[in-house]
Amino acid sequence: MATIQSIANENEPHPDVALVERVKSGDISAYDELVRKYDRQIFRIAQHITQNREDAEDVMQDAFLKAYEKLDQFQGNSKFYTWLVRIAVNESLMRLRKRRTGKMVSIDEDIETEEGTVPRDLADWAPDPEQNYTQAELAEILRKTIQGLPPGFRVVFVLRDVDGLSTEETAESLGLSVPAVKSRLLRARLQLRERLARYFKRKKVPREKGVKSDVH
């Protein structure tokens, strides 16, 4: 069953292919559709790389404009979104380099770090730990936590786990090898887990207050 399903999906063209064809034949409203479909994701990726709202806004705009101009170079052997992400990643890195003049910024250099290779904080988390915080507090915790990761780890995590790209698509859009994506993803996941544990682990409640359902 699974095999038949995947073959059927491969033969069916991705809905973006038709939209791209319409844009190529001069129908600009089709491009608006593509923008609406992906602008939030592109903005998010740009934010994660540049860590700067103004830069992220510029990157989103430039990436979509550049993709529009270069659309005839889009061959259709990869997904439109993967191709678009690659443009956005490059634009983001360019912004970053401009801001940190002279300093090399790259997402393909591997970071040698012991952190995240072995889990250290092994305390269990509270059930639904995010409910101990307001939406604003939680967003701040999540931002602060992911910002502490190297840019190359952040962007792999966001593409794979937040955007839901496959390992191969992530590798393609970042110009990385599949093993490089895999090794970064594992370390990114473990580092985030380790850092979030500080906020989410089960608090030790004084005995007299009662620990009802927590006791096994």
Added chain:
Amino acid sequence: MTCTEFLAMLDDMIDNTVSREMRADLQEHLNGCEHCEVTLNTTRKTIEIYRSHEIYEMPTNLRDRLHKAIMERCKKGC
């Protein structure tokens, strides 16, 4: 199976890409190892939290600005 071996399979386990036999081995390790159970569950939770919370809301006027910029570019020839 050791904890290190389990950890090496963590992503495959989370992404559901392990064979049935391997899954049984992993499950067996989990049953006897609280540390790995916590690591697996909290890593899953980490992903779920990031997936379900937008931490960078896109400014609402940005889409309009982009639309104008594209139309502008288009006038110059498209």
